[in-house]
Amino acid sequence: MRFIGKDKIISVILFIVSFVAVICIWEVTARHNNPVLFPNISRVCEGLQNTVFAADTYQHLGASLQLISIAFLLSILIAFPTALLCFRHRLFAKTVLPYHNFIRYIPVPAFVPFCTAIFGVGDTVKIVLVFIGTYFQMLFLFINDFESVPKGYIESAETLGFRKVNLITQIIIRAAAPDILNSIRITFAWAWSYLLVAEVVNSIRGVGYLVLQSYRVLNMPRLIAYLFIIGIFGIVMDILFKHIRTLLCPHIKKGEK
Numbered sequence: 001m002r003f004i005g006k007d008k009i010i011s012v013i014l015f016i017v018s019f020v021a022v023i024c025i026w027e028v029t030a031r032h033n034n035p036v037l038f039p040n041i042s043r044v045c046e047g048l049q050n051t052v053f054a055a056d057t058y059q060h061l062g063a064s065l066q067l068i069s070i071a072f073l074l075s076i077l078i079a080f081p082t083a084l085l086c087f088r089h090r091l092f093a094k095t096v097l098p099y100h101n102f103i104r105y106i107p108v109p110a111f112v113p114f115c116t117a118i119f120g121v122g123d124t125v126k127i128v129l130v131f132i133g134t135y136f137q138m139l140f141l142f143i144n145d146f147e148s149v150p151k152g153y154i155e156s157a158e159t160l161g162f163r164k165v166n167l168i169t170q171i172i173i174r175a176a177a178p179d180i181l182n183s184i185r186i187t188f189a190w191a192w193s194y195l196l197v198a199e200v201v202n203s204i205r206g207v208g209y210l211v212l213q214s215y216r217v218l219n220m221p222r223l224i225a226y227l228f229i230i231g232i233f234g235i236v237m238d239i240l241f242k243h244i245r246t247l248l249c250p251h252i253k254k255g256e257k
Contacts, residue, residue: 039221047221048228057210057229064206067123068195071130072188075138080180083142084168093143104136108194116201126198126206133194138187145179146172178249185241189234196230 023041030040039047051057086093111132119125149172157171199208207230214223246252 036218037220039224043221044224047219047223048225051222051225051229057226060206060210061229061233064195064199064208067126067198067206068130068191071127071195072134072191074127075131075135075187075191076184079135079138079142083139083146084172086139086143087146087172088168100136100139103132104140108133109197112197112201121201125201126195126203129198129201130191130194133197134187134191137190138183141183141187142180145176145183148179149175178245178252181241181245181248185238185245188237188241192230192234192237 027041030038035043082096086097108129111129115125115128115132119128153171153175154167157167162171195206196208196211199206200212203209203212207226211223211226214220214226
């Protein structure tokens with residue numbers, strides 16, 4: 001029989017204590033603020049119940065997930081080979097990275113008017129905005145992941161006769177895979193936040209649309225409920241990405257993040 005470890009017991013206790021503390025602080029704050037703008041816990045729970053069991057909530061969530069999947073996969077498909085080329089060919093890196101570095105420091109909301117003028121107000125502009133916010137950050141994370149591969153691995157492989165394609169596929173990519181999958185997990189959270197920004201642009205569906213509509217009618221319990229659902233969905237996706245990383249990279253140590 002396996003016993004629960006001491007660290008796990010402490011973690012559970014700390015979580016319960018912190019959760020109760022947050023509830024108490026929220027309730028006290030609600031009593032000293034405008035109840036319309038800052039609802040108490042009972043009203044938040046009521047709004048959460050109404051949204052969790054509403055079918056349209058998951059229809060809008062599915063619409064958002066569809067858009068983010070397209071933009072995110074497109075970012076991976078372009079960022080991965082570009083990062084690999086930058087890692088293997090310094091001249092190529094010196095040519096393209098300055099432009100990427102310039103764009104990645106421009107906030108995504110700043111691109112909204114420009115992209116809307118070019119792509120209109122449909123789903124295409126939302127995909128483009130998520131791509132802009134994800135691709136440029138992902139590229140530099142991937143480059144860093146490739147550079148973290150020990151040079152001894154590459155030198156030993158070259159000594160053993162590995163060349164070009166075999167060196168890249170069997171040594172570099174496999175050695176960098178755990179870090180790359182972790183970068184994908186991190187950037188998915190960024191992509192999700194950028195999608196909510198993009199869905200403010202004349203949206204008629206999506207989670208961002210639900211949040212905006214709740215704000216317009218000052219239905220704060222429902223708005224907070226949507227934020228809670230977004231957070232829970234994010235945690236679920238984060239756990240899913242971690243499990244995928246463990247399955248694809250079984251050599252990772254159990255305690256390694």
